[in-house]
Amino acid sequence: LERSTSSFSYSSYHTLEEIYSWIDSFVTEHANIVSKIQIGQSFENRSILVLKFSTGGFQRQAIWIDTGIHSREWITHATGIWTADKIVSEYGKDCILTNILDTMDIFLEIVSNPDGFAFTHSMNRLWRKNKSSRPGVACIGVDLNRNWKSGFGGNGSNDNPCSETYHGPYPHSEPEVSAIVKFITDHRNIKALISIHSYSQMLMYPYGYSLEPVSSKEELCNLSKSAAQALYKVHGMQYTYGSISTTLYMASGVTVDWAYDSGIKYSFSFELRDTGQYGFLLPATQIIPTAQETWMAIRTIMIHTLNHPY
């Protein structure tokens, strides 16, 4: 196992053990600004870890970022790891990020679905859901991005346990989802939520469960546009943006709808780059370019959140 982050390759894919070992080294090496919080246990009792980036204060306004909720989308975990390193390396250098961290905290959950992720390394590279099972139910796993309360069980989710978009028996039934719900609800001061998925090359905001526009639609649309433009400038990747239901399709019980309905106005979901060749199986050579462009969009959303308190 690596003993320090200096030998960790940010342009490679890693196993769960390697990522968790990296997290421990990363927190040790940057203890002045990063700490590790365990927010729960997965269905198979793996730790669910969140990195907290903070320069002090108590219960500051904060930004939540999660990657890896669909386990086979390895590019999102890799983007999360790179983003963590970017935050600590840019603090004190990039004045925008420095302003953000001098005022707000950032929470980053890199492996939101540890059981599914471990399973993609051990048995099935194309596994998407978590690994929960229930007596009498033949198929395993719930789509953790259909298990959230808002719009639960609606269009764009499936009540068949064998489907890839199975929403689960009831809202927040999955420990991986309920851990985030509890953490965010207890915190009470999360002002932006960014959930990173792959792939379609889109930046989207609520709702997925309804075609009705959210009350902040205009602001979210404009912010998406700015973020997509910032992303485009890095490597020329053109993103589409809009609400989930009007840009992509109806999808009920998704993270960002719950976040918005829970009072987190700046709620966004990324679907990372689609080169038309690999789907979510992006080669490792594309990890850093993907992370670089995504960072500029995340940064745009974060500074907007800082400058528009609510």
Added chain:
Amino acid sequence: QMNFTGDQVLRVLAKNDKQLSLLRDLEGLKPLKVDFWRGPARPSLPVDMRVPYSELKDVKEYLESHGLAYSIMIKDIQVLLDQEREAMAKSRR
């Protein structure tokens, strides 16, 4: 590790909503056989689906018989997965 040798990912471009619903029907016709990577959304967006080797002939016939234009985005998934594993091992070395 499950082996996906011969599985392909087809990228389908539906011209209209009717063709989109034909793709949705396919999921029902081939339960657990078609794995949508990009699900049927709207005509302007591609639909990507992984089809196991054993189902390829049927699925391609279904697409062609309904005039659904498709291309092979990934010719053999296992080749990509093997490259991914090799890249990880190389990085570790």
